[in-house]
Amino acid sequence: MEQLLREALAAAISSGALPALPPGIGEPDVDVARPPQQAKADLASSVALKLARPLRMAPLAIAAAVAASLEASAGASAVIGSIEVAHPGFINLRLTPGFLERSLDAVRTAGAAFGRVEVPGRHHVNVEFVSANPTGPLHIGNARGAFVGDLLCRVLEAGGREVTREYYFNDFGSQVMNLGASVLAIANGTDLPEDGYRGAYVHELAAELPDELVAATAASPDQATSIVGQWASERVRAGIEASLERLGVTFDVWFTESTLHREGWIQRAIERLQAGGHLFEQDGALWFRSTAFGDDKDRVIRRSNGAYTYFGADIGYVINKFERGFDHLIYLWGADHHGTVARNRNAAEAMGYDRSAVEMLLIAWVRFVRDGQDVSMSKRAGEFITLDDLLEEIGVDAARWYFAARATTSSIDFDIEAAKDPTAANPVHYVRYAHARISSILRKAAEAGLGPADSLDGTLAGDEVAQGLAREILRLPDVVGDAALAQETQGVTAYATELATVFHAFYRDRRVVDPEALETSRARLALVDAARLALASTLGLLGISAPDSM
RNA sequence: GCGCCCGUAGCUCAGUGGAUAGAGCGUUAGGUUGCGGACCUAAAGGUCGUGGGUUCGAGUCCCGCCGGGCGCGCCA
Numbered sequence: 123m124e125q126l127l128r129e130a131l132a133a134a135i136s137s138g139a140l141p142a143l144p145p146g147i148g149e150p151d152v153d154v155a156r157p158p159q160q161a162k163a164d165l166a167s168s169v170a171l172k173l174a175r176p177l178r179m180a181p182l183a184i185a186a187a188v189a190a191s192l193e194a195s196a197g198a199s200a201v202i203g204s205i206e207v208a209h210p211g212f213i214n215l216r217l218t219p220g221f222l223e224r225s226l227d228a229v230r231t232a233g234a235a236f237g238r239v240e241v242p243g244r245h246h247v248n249v250e251f252v253s254a255n256p257t258g259p260l261h262i263g264n265a266r267g268a269f270v271g272d273l274l275c276r277v278l279e280a281g282g283r284e285v286t287r288e289y290y291f292n293d294f295g296s297q298v299m300n301l302g303a304s305v306l307a308i309a310n311g312t313d314l315p316e317d318g319y320r321g322a323y324v325h326e327l328a329a330e331l332p333d334e335l336v337a338a339t340a341a342s343p344d345q346a347t348s349i350v351g352q353w354a355s356e357r358v359r360a361g362i363e364a365s366l367e368r369l370g371v372t373f374d375v376w377f378t379e380s381t382l383h384r385e386g387w388i389q390r391a392i393e394r395l396q397a398g399g400h401l402f403e404q405d406g407a408l409w410f411r412s413t414a415f416g417d418d419k420d421r422v423i424r425r426s427n428g429a430y431t432y433f434g435a436d437i438g439y440v441i442n443k444f445e446r447g448f449d450h451l452i453y454l455w456g457a458d459h460h461g462t463v464a465r466n467r468n469a470a471e472a473m474g475y476d477r478s479a480v481e482m483l484l485i486a487w488v489r490f491v492r493d494g495q496d497v498s499m500s501k502r503a504g505e506f507i508t509l510d511d512l513l514e515e516i517g518v519d520a521a522r523w524y525f526a527a528r529a530t531t532s533s534i535d536f537d538i539e540a541a542k543d544p545t546a547a548n549p550v551h552y553v554r555y556a557h558a559r560i561s562s563i564l565r566k567a568a569e570a571g572l573g574p575a576d577s578l579d580g581t582l583a584g585d586e587v588a589q590g591l592a593r594e595i596l597r598l599p600d601v602v603g604d605a606a607l608a609q610e611t612q613g614v615t616a617y618a619t620e621l622a623t624v625f626h627a628f629y630r631d632r633r634v635v636d637p638e639a640l641e642t643s644r645a646r647l648a649l650v651d652a653a654r655l656a657l658a659s660t661l662g663l664l665g666i667s668a669p670d671s672m
Numbered sequence: 673g674c675g676c677c678c679g680u681a682g683c684u685c686a687g688u689g690g691a692u693a694g695a696g697c698g699u700u701a702g703g704u705u706g707c708g709g710a711c712c713u714a715a716a717g718g719u720c721g722u723g724g725g726u727u728c729g730a731g732u733c734c735c736g737c738c739g740g741g742c743g744c745g746c747c748a
Contacts, residue, residue, distance in 0.1 A: 549695085554710095
């Protein structure tokens with residue numbers, strides 16, 4: 123469609139209806155957007171408004187010239203039904219019923235592939251998220267990052283990207299030692315360390331310590347904390363993986379910090395930075411000159427005691443990821459980590475990478491509330507409520523929807539009572555219900571020996587209601603493309619609600635299965651089947667179930 | 673003090689510089705002898721925190737201020 127407009131614009135210029143573009147303007151931004159409802163059009167463009175200044179012409183005159191040229195275009199006639207110029211210079215287009223019919227036939231041929239598109243951008247994407255250290259079960263503070271990360275991956279994949287889901291964790295640091303010491307203390311009945319872990323899961327771990335492990339710690343007492351820590355953290359990690367799977371979130375790679383040390387990635391990063399003259403030593407520590415790239419402070423990579431900082435490991439990880447063939451690194455971090463964004467991107471740039479290929483998305487805070495009261499902490503256990511508890515109460519579909527519908531940069535109140543509402547007053551179930559309703563209709567028709575028509579050819583003309591549903595179905599690829607580019611899913615949930623609404627209205631106004639009109643019934647079954655495909659594709663994009671009955 | 677994020681309907685939130693700022697919930701008033709009423713229609717509800725600026729056009733971009741959150745380690 124943009125192509126058609128661009129050609130019409132070029133034709134208008136070459137025919138002399140419009141003056142040539144002044145040099146230095148470059149390709150005009152030929153946008154095709156969705157017009158507001160009152161415009162009663164399928165597509166709208168504001169090219170004329172944007173060209174008003176460079177062409178030094180009234181927007182309405184430009185729009186008229188482009189519209190005339192579009193009207194005369196042979197390629198447009200089968201697609202564009204009517205063209206209208208609206209104040210102050212919009213070009214509104216309406217698609218022909220024939221184009222809608224052909225497009226819907228293509229949708230039904232594509233089946234489950236409908237809604238997958240190819241958007242421009244970096245192709246091999248690594249998305250690192252959750253990355254909570256395995257020292258305790260995931261709690262509701264991890265919920266948003268887990269869902270948003272997975273949603274982002276799904277949207278990128280639907281946009282044609284190849285995505286690797288990666289979980290990074292610390293497997294040998296002080297936190298793991300602390301976990302080992304805590305488990306040991308409970309097992310031995312001694313006092314917990316000062317800042318030891320004291321949740322119920324620590325007691326469970328202590329009770330489950332295998333005999334071989336107890337024997338091993340007895341054989342080498344100075345290694346006891348480490349041995350138990352390793353064992354316990356692996357147990358906890360496996361529990362985290364199981365929790366995530368219950369959310370429908372699976373990872374392709376579980377990456378340990380120790381790998382970065384063992385395989386020399388941090389050393390490699392240091393050499394790279396050293397060669398570029400980006401490092402200096404001071405007070406016995408090794409520093410990265412982050413201020414050279416606009417940071418407000420320089421940053422320590424290796425402490426004076428010889429140990430690498432977290433930042434040191436981070437930059438080794440950057441090299442590792444790029445060496446594995448990714449050309450786009452996305453990190454989902456809690457908003458509290460925003461202070462570390464600049465140094466990481468600076469280091470990536472200093473190592474010779476394009477800083478725009480290293481992207482940190484900050485996930486804003488969630489306040490879980492019930493009747494206006496904060497419920498993040500469990501009163502009973504005195505610790506954060508676990509992710510498992512939350513999911514048990516509200517369900518995966520509702521939780522996914524809740525996070526998908528909100529911008530990640532906005533801190534939100536998660537109303538548990540609203541989210542767990544199982545009725546159609548809850549948008550997620552309203553949409554799921556639409557899918558179930560269509561499935562029911564198709565089922566009923568099949569029982570009566572009635573199947574959808576092979577083609578919708580010639581069935582939409584004159585039926586504004588059916589055309590309205592068709593237009594809504596056909597918006598999906600644009601919605602997916604926008605989502606993939608924006609790396610956000612709010613548009614997808616909004617679309618899902620609108621599609622369901624349009625379908626319900628269609629259902630009210632048009633009887634699908636009518637024994638008195640078999641041909642019409644078959645055509646409507648085909649239309650409704652396309653709607654079902656669009657709903658299933660949309661819900662699948664969100665990781666939400668599309669049931670055949672509820 | 674400096675930096676980042678946020679402030680939009682009673683509530684929870686959308687809103688790639690474009691047309692009369694939207695959705696869900698809640699409130700109010702209606703609708704069905706039919707394929708799933710878990711549905712549909714309509715109404716009320718807004719100084720887009722605030723004051724300037726840029727622009728043909730600003731909820732959106734820039735600056736100041738107010739309010740809220742988070743950061744500012746040789747911690748992780």
